[in-house]
Amino acid sequence: MERASGVLCNISSLPSKFGIGNFSRDAESFAQTIHEMGFKWWQMLPLTAIGCGNSPYSGISTYAGNYLYINPYELMDINLLTHDEVNNFKYNGSPYKADYNFAKWNVKNFMQIAFSRLTDEMKSSVKKFLKEQSYWLDDYAVFQAIAEKFGSKWWEWEKALKEHNQKAIEAFKRANEDRYQYYVFEQYEFFRQWNMLKKKINDIGVKIIGDLPFYVALDSVDVWANADQFQLDGNYRPKAVAGVPPDAFSDTGQMWGNPLYDFDKMKKDDYSWWRKRVSYCFKLYDGLRLDHFRAFYNYFAIPYGDETAVNGVWHAGPKNELINLIKKDNKNAVIIAEDLGLLTPDVTEFIKKTGFPGMKIFQFAFDGTQSTHLPHYYDINCVAYTGTHDNDTLLGWLYKANEGARNFALKYCNFQGFGWGAGGPECGSTKAIIKTVIASSASLAVIPIQDLLGYGSDTRMNVPGVAEGNWEFRIANEALYGLDRAYFADINNTYGRSYGM
Numbered sequence: 001m002e003r004a005s006g007v008l009c010n011i012s013s014l015p016s017k018f019g020i021g022n023f024s025r026d027a028e029s030f031a032q033t034i035h036e037m038g039f040k041w042w043q044m045l046p047l048t049a050i051g052c053g054n055s056p057y058s059g060i061s062t063y064a065g066n067y068l069y070i071n072p073y074e075l076m077d078i079n080l081l082t083h084d085e086v087n088n089f090k091y092n093g094s095p096y097k098a099d100y101n102f103a104k105w106n107v108k109n110f111m112q113i114a115f116s117r118l119t120d121e122m123k124s125s126v127k128k129f130l131k132e133q134s135y136w137l138d139d140y141a142v143f144q145a146i147a148e149k150f151g152s153k154w155w156e157w158e159k160a161l162k163e164h165n166q167k168a169i170e171a172f173k174r175a176n177e178d179r180y181q182y183y184v185f186e187q188y189e190f191f192r193q194w195n196m197l198k199k200k201i202n203d204i205g206v207k208i209i210g211d212l213p214f215y216v217a218l219d220s221v222d223v224w225a226n227a228d229q230f231q232l233d234g235n236y237r238p239k240a241v242a243g244v245p246p247d248a249f250s251d252t253g254q255m256w257g258n259p260l261y262d263f264d265k266m267k268k269d270d271y272s273w274w275r276k277r278v279s280y281c282f283k284l285y286d287g288l289r290l291d292h293f294r295a296f297y298n299y300f301a302i303p304y305g306d307e308t309a310v311n312g313v314w315h316a317g318p319k320n321e322l323i324n325l326i327k328k329d330n331k332n333a334v335i336i337a338e339d340l341g342l343l344t345p346d347v348t349e350f351i352k353k354t355g356f357p358g359m360k361i362f363q364f365a366f367d368g369t370q371s372t373h374l375p376h377y378y379d380i381n382c383v384a385y386t387g388t389h390d391n392d393t394l395l396g397w398l399y400k401a402n403e404g405a406r407n408f409a410l411k412y413c414n415f416q417g418f419g420w421g422a423g424g425p426e427c428g429s430t431k432a433i434i435k436t437v438i439a440s441s442a443s444l445a446v447i448p449i450q451d452l453l454g455y456g457s458d459t460r461m462n463v464p465g466v467a468e469g470n471w472e473f474r475i476a477n478e479a480l481y482g483l484d485r486a487y488f489a490d491i492n493n494t495y496g497r498s499y500g501m
Contacts, residue, residue, distance in 0.1 A: 001334055001357065001443045001444055002443070003443055003444075003496050003497055004039075004040040004041060004443070004444055004445075004497050004498075005038065005039050005040065005041070005438055005444065005445045005446070005447070005492055005497040005498070006034075006039050006040065006041025006042060006043050006209065006444060006445070006446045006447075007034045007039050007041070007042055007043070007446070007447055007448070007449055007452065008043045008044075008385070008388070008389065008446050008447065008448040008449065009030065009042065009043075009044070009448070009449040009475075010044055010045040010056070010389070010461070010471075011023070011027065011044060011045075011047065011066075011069050012045075012056075012068070012069075012098045012471065012474070013098070013449065013461070013473050013474050013475055014026050014027055014030055014474070014475060015095065015474070015475055015476060015477040015480070016071075016091075017090045017091060018071075018072065018089065018090060018091050018103065018106060018107075019091035019093060019098065019099040019102040019103045019106060020068050020069075020098040020099065020100065020103040020474070021069070021098070021474060022068070022069045022070065022071045023069050023070065023071045023074070023193040023194060023196075023197045024071045024073065025073075026477070027197055027201070028197070028200050028201065028204070029480075030042075030480065031200070031201040031204045031206045032204055033480055033483065033485070034206060035204050035205050035206050036485055036489065037483070037485050037488035037489045037492065038488060038489045038491075038492025038493055038497060038498030039206070039447075039488075039492065039497075039498075040205070040206060040207060040497070040498070041206065041207050041208075041209055041286075041287070041444065041446070042201065042206050042207070042208055042209070043208075043209040043211070043289070043446050044208065044209065044210060044211065044285075045057075045211050045389060046059065046210070046211045046212065046213060047065050047066055047069070047194070047210065047284065048060075048061060048062060048063070048064060048065065048066060049061050049064040049065060049066050049067065049140075050066055050068075051217055051219060051220070052219075053467060053470070054100045054470070054471045055462075055470065055471060056211075056471070057213045057291070058213075058217045058258075059213075059216075059217065059220065060143070060144075060217065060219065060220045060221060061136070061140050061143075061220060061221040061222060062136075062212075062216055062220075062222050062277050063133075063136040063137075063140065063221075063277075063280060064136070064137075064140045064187055064190075064221070065187060065190035065191060065194060066190070067107055067108075067111065067186050067187075067190055068100070068103045068104065068107055069190065069193075069194075070107055070111065070186075070189055070190055070193060071193055072085075072086045072089055072110050073086060074189075074192075074193050074196075075110065075111075075114045075189070078122075079117075080113070080114035080117050080118070080122075081110060081113060081114055085110065085113065086110075089106055089109070089110050091106070095474060095476045095477075096473075096474055096476060097472040097473070097474055098471065098472045098473070098474050100471075100472075111182075111185075111186060111189070112182070114185075114189070115181075115182050115185050118185065125188070126181075126184060126185050126188045129184070129187075129188045129191070130184050130188075133187070135276070136221075136280075137184060137187055139221050139224070139225040140183065140187065140221050141180045141181075141183035141184045141187075142169055142172065142173060142180060143221040143224060143225070144179075144183040145172070145173075145176050145179040145180045145182075145183060146161060146172060148179060149176065149179070153219050154219060154223075154224040154236075155235070155236040155237065162224075162236065164224060164225055164227065194284070198284070202286070207286035207287065208284075208285045208286050208287070209285060209286070209287040209288065209289060209334070209336070209446075210281050210284055210285030210287070210288050210289070211288070211289045211291060212277070212278065212281055212288055212289070212290055212291060213291045213292070214290070214291050214292035214293070214295045214296075215242050215256065215258035215259075215260075215292070215295075216258065216259075217258060218238065218257070218258065218259050223259055226273060228262070228265060229261060229262055229265060229266055229273050230259045230260065230261060230262055231259060231260045231261070231262050232259060237304060238259040238260065238304045239260075239304060240260055240301040240302055240303055240304055240312075241255070241256065241257045241258060241259065241260065241301075241302050241304055242256045242257070242258040242259075242260060242295075242299065242300065242301075242302070243255045243256045243257070243300055243302045243309040243312060244256075244300055244309065244341065245300055245309055245310075245312055246309065246310060247341075247342055252308035252309060252310055253300075253302075253308060253309025253310060253312065254309060254464070254465065255302060255306070255307070255308060255309050260299065260301055260315075261274075263317065263318050266318070267318070267321070270325060271318065271321075271322045271325060274322060274326075275322075275325055275326060275329055278290075278326050278329070278330065279329050279330060282330050282333055286334065287333070287334030287335070287336065288333065288334065288335055288336070289335075289336040289338055290335060290336065290337055290338060290356075291338045292338060293337040293338050293339050293351060293356075293358075294339060294341070294343060294347050294351070295317055296317045296318060296319060296322060296323060296350075297316075297317050297319055297346070297347050297350045297351075298314045298315060298316050298317050298347070299314070299315055299317050300312045300313070300314055300315075301313055301314075301315050319350065320350075320353070320354070323354050327354075335356045336356065336357055336358075336359065336383050336444075337351050337354065337356040337357065337358050337359070338358075338359055339351050339358040339359060340359055340361065340364075340388075355381075357381045357382045357383050357443060357444070358381075358382050358383070359382065359383050359384075359385060359388075360372070360373050360375075360378055360382050360383070360384045360385065360442060361373055361385050361386075361387060361388065361391065362375070362384070362385065362386045362387065362394075362409075362433060362436075362437055363386070363387050363391050363392070363394070363397050365409075366401065366405040366406075366408050366409050366412075367405070368404075368405070374412070375436055375437060375439075375440040375442075376440075378440045378441050378442045379441065379442075380441055380442070380443050381443060382442045382443070382444075383442060383443070383444040383445075383446060384437050384440050384442035384444070384445045384446070385437070385445075385446050385447070385448075386430075386433055386434060386437055386447050386448065386451045387448055387451065388448070389448070389461040389462050390461075390462050390464050391460075392457055392460050393448070393450040393451055393455050393456060393457060393459055393460055394429075394430045394433055394434075394450075394451045394454075395421070395423050395427060395429070395430055395451075395454055395455060395456045395457075396455075396456045396457030396458075396460060398410075398420060398421065398429060398430075399421060399456070399457070400457070406420075409433070410429060410432070412436070413429075413432040413433050413435070413436040414432060414436075415428060415429050415432040415433075422454075423454050423455070423456055424453070424454045424482075425452075425453055425454055425479075425482045425483055425484050426454070426484060427454030430451055430454045431454075431484070431487060433451075434447055434451060434452070434488075434491070435491050438491050438492060438495050438497060439491070439494075439495045445497065448461075449475060450473065452483060452488065453475070453479055453482075453483065459473045460473070461473050
């Protein structure tokens, strides 16, 4: 990976007129803005369709896109919506938070209108898309139509449907053809707009890093349509679920609840399900972060029904057997291994031997030890972050850190003077930290947009373990105008991250 820098910002966080960021001209403008500041990469959270809690990491499909990102102006441009109709769908609430409830209602409504107006030529294009993507899209469209009709978890459906019986599925499709076709159109339009937007972003000179969760949700198309690939009992309930063990931060560990893969079964067809999943991502993105990478080596299994993770045990993962196949399928691909958390030496060695860059987080560096997250310990083959979507913002972290850690961090970054907590685009403390991370030897440095703006804890994207209020941060247009573009362009140029742009 060439020396470069990037910005972390989810699509949902962009400015828009529709209650949530979407595939609009604001997305193009954002790419242009970060390019002018010398950033070559835009890292996003998963683009997949979301489920309960609005988390992009617990989607209902590993393939289907999040329909909330569909831009009605694009539908207007192909005469499926009128200008007046688009204006009627605009949002009048706060520009600082994504309103998922409004967006879900809103997009469904304007998409239904657009669907009702498809021309024969458009229907032909949608049909072609279904044929090309049938290996996942057929199941997705049926799943959504069934869920819409019965309103329950898939394992609570009638026997033939929950068992993914093809005769029952075909009969349901015939009886509910209109709803099935609507969900096909939804995905057609999502990917039509995404492909156009990505080309524009790439033409600006910015590449996209996507994100692939290790696990999928139990109530997902993936588990319903591929139940034999997971560790499920005869009633389609998990035999054990995913999580992580107790540590210094939690006496009871973390219970994620995802079903576990049956890697013994997957091995029999050379991990075809996993390989298709990863290769598909490289049709969407220019690079990919693999979340919870250590689970390729070993994964934590918690007995189903337990309320905590204390009784969990480690099981061997597919290790290099699968990783080597992923490399073979995606030669020279940019892959980032999310290797955060407590790692044993054997896991660390495994990750190192893959050759994939791991992650370093500035906020983890000041715990009183000589942490490997201190920038002077970074090697070239890593990706350095001031923080991720799971961290507080830099300013929020500085406020909450104990005085010793805060003073150490500010001294380390050569921040001098007073006013470290002032905040905003001219915040000296956060700019000093960003400069330190950009100056490091890490081949790639990624900065969350909140840190470029000097924002506090109220703009944090996610608090792990907290169910409500996450994934809502949004940027107002005027905030982007206030970015210190000259400063970031200068440090990217000074430290060799924007050469050749």
